[in-house]
Each structure stands twice: as structure tokens, then as C-alpha cells.
Amino acid sequence: MLVFTSTKSIKEHLLSYQKTNAIGFVPTMGALHQGHLSLISQAQIKNDVVVVSIFVNPTQFNNPDDLLKYPRTIEADLQLLQAVNCDVVFIPSVDELYTNTLKVEQFDFGGIEFEMEGKFRKGHFDGVGTVVKKLFEIIQPNNAYFGEKDFQQLQIVKKLVEITKIPVNIIGCKIYRESDGLAMSSRNVRLNLEQRKAAPFIYQTLLQTKEKFGIISVDAIKQWVEKQFTNHPYFKLEYFEIACENSLKPIDECIKKHNYRAFIAVFADDIRLIDNISLGN
Ligand code: AMP
Numbered sequence: 704m705l706v707f708t709s710t711k712s713i714k715e716h717l718l719s720y721q722k723t724n725a726i727g728f729v730p731t732m733g734a735l736h737q738g739h740l741s742l743i744s745q746a747q748i749k750n751d752v753v754v755v756s757i758f759v760n761p762t763q764f765n766n767p768d769d770l771l772k773y774p775r776t777i778e779a780d781l782q783l784l785q786a787v788n789c790d791v792v793f794i795p796s797v798d799e800l801y802t803n804t805l806k807v808e809q810f811d812f813g814g815i816e817f818e819m820e821g822k823f824r825k826g827h828f829d830g831v832g833t834v835v836k837k838l839f840e841i842i843q844p845n846n847a848y849f850g851e852k853d854f855q856q857l858q859i860v861k862k863l864v865e866i867t868k869i870p871v872n873i874i875g876c877k878i879y880r881e882s883d884g885l886a887m888s889s890r891n892v893r894l895n896l897e898q899r900k901a902a903p904f905i906y907q908t909l910l911q912t913k914e915k916f917g918i919i920s921v922d923a924i925k926q927w928v929e930k931q932f933t934n935h936p937y938f939k940l941e942y943f944e945i946a947c948e949n950s951l952k953p954i955d956e957c958i959k960k961h962n963y964r965a966f967i968a969v970f971a972d973d974i975r976l977i978d979n980i981s982l983g984n
Pocket residue numbers: 730731732733738739741742848849850851852853876877878879880886887888889
């Protein structure tokens with residue numbers, strides 16, 4: 704496994720692969736878990752070389768405290784990557800990617816950037832677009848893998864590729880969960896024992912939403928979810944929405960021909976957790 708911190712040297716190394724059309728890329732912010740590894744194993748099926756980047760991107764954090772407290776476990780990450788036979792790891796510094804200024808590019812993602820995560824994390828998707836574009840330009844992957852755990856981000860990246868015409872296939876990967884249903888997330892390690900024990904409640908709420916969808920109104924489901932979190936001892940609801948998978952516009956009623964998903968964001972103290980579920984079959 705080769706580890707690069709310099710843009711120039713990783714570019715040189717990947718030159719020969721660019722001719723063979725088989726670079727798979729998995730961008731991450733580190734603190735790796737099985738969810739990340741599931742993306743890597745999918746990438747390994749289809750590509751000659753798999754590149755994983757580890758970069759905690761400052762421009763996508765709207766909350767400086769969240770950036771400060773984001774888990775960083777580089778030694779353990781490298782051991783995990785070695786164990787799954789990852790080929791290339793790219794760990795640039797902030798200066799390496801952004802040079803002197805943390806300049807954020809402004810994108811028009813056609814409106815999906817203003818829904819849900821975009822509403823509650825101002826500027827988040829410009830930060831995501833900026834860093835993903837930079838990484839795509841350096842790695843020049845043929846295939847890039849993103850988790851449905853961050854479903855809105857996946858749709859944003861697909862839009863980014865459409866706008867910029869960067870020639871890369873974007874592959875969405877299923878959400879990987881703990882055995883009790885909690886969606887794996889780097890932030891889960893920050894939960895205390897009691898919060899962690901209670902956390903499957905988030906996924907349980909989504910599963911029950913799926914059962915109720917099409918039987919009772921969207922409004923009634925939203926009221927039910929809000930009630931579940933009222934006075935909850937551990938979790939505070941930030942938002943719950945049922946939205947069309949493509950436009951990400953929240954809906955008031957269900958029109959059969961669309962694919963819908965339920966999206967949720969909750970806080971356990973200052974730890975922000977998100978999850979979502981397809982409401983189709
Ligand atoms: P992150 O390090 O949180 O930025 O995540 C890097 C990539 O891994 C993103 O494409 C995430 O959507 C994906 N990812 C994170 N957690 C999971 C999970 N539990 N299941 C599947 N993909 C995930």
C-alpha cells in the first residue's frame with residue numbers, strides 16, 4: 704500500500720493507470736469503519752487500482768466546534784486500509800489542497816443544495832463540491848464511490864459531475880449498519896454508552912415511517928415522528944422530511960410514480976447523526 708501526501712507525487716504514480724481506465728476512488732474524512740470498507744470492497748471488484756483519500760475538509764463544516772471534535776484516527780485508519788489491501792492512500796494537508804486560502808467555489812446544484820442538510824448546514828454543499836472537484840482533478844478516477852448514508856451528498860456529487868463534465872462514474876453504495884440498526888458513522892465513537900444504547904431508536908423510527916407511508920398522510924407521519932422525539936431523554940430532532948429521491952423536495956402527499964425517501968437528522972448533545980431510508984420496496 705502506497706501512502707501519498709503530495710499532489711504532485713500521487714498524480715505521477717497514477718499516470719500509468721489513467722491509460723488503463725480503471726481507477727476506483729473512495730473519498731473519506733477518515734475515522735474509518737466498516738461502512739467505509741464496504742465502499743472500498745465494492746471499488747475493488749471493478750477497478751485495477753483503488754485510491755482512498757483521507758481529508759477532513761474544513762470548508763464543509765459550518766460549525767467550527769464540530770470540525771475541531773471530528774474524530775481523527777490516522778494510524779488505525781492506515782492499519783485497516785492495509786488489512787483490506789487498499790492500493791493507494793492520499794492524505795493531503797489542508798495547505799496541499801487549498802494552497803494559501805480556504806477559497807470555496809460557489810455551485811448551482813439546481814436547488815437540491817438548499818434542502819435538508821443545505822438548510823441546516825449553510826454553505827456545506829459548496830464546501831463538499833469544492834473538495835470533491837479538487838480530488839477528482841488530482842486522482843482522475845474512472846469510478847468514484849459514495850455512500851447512501853449521505854444520500855443528499857451523493858445526489859450533489861452526481862450533479863457536480865453533470866455541471867463540470869468531469870468524466871467519472873458515480874456509484875452509490877448501500878448504508879452499512881451496526882447489528883442493532885444504527886447507521887455506521889465516524890461520529891458514533893463520540894456517543895456515550897447510554898446514547899449509543901439508545902441510538903437504534905433513530906433507525907427504528909425510519910422503519911416505522913416506512914410501514915406508515917402510503918397508509919397515513921405525510922403530515923400525520925411527520926407529527927408522529929416529532930412526537931417520538933418530544934422529551935426524548937437522549938435525542939433532539941433537527942429535521943425529519945419525506946422527499947423525492949431526485950429533486951429532494953420534501954412532499955406533503957405521496958404521488959405514486961416518484962421514489963421517495965425519509966431523511967432524519969438528530970442531535971445527541973452536540974453530536975449530529977443523520978440517517979435515511981428508501982420508502983420504496
Ligand atoms: P465520511 O468519511 O463520513 O465523509 O464518509 C466517506 C464516504 O463513506 C461517504 O461517501 C459516506 O457516505 C460513506 N459512508 C459513511 N458511512 C457509511 C455507511 N454507514 N454506509 C455506507 N457508506 C457510508
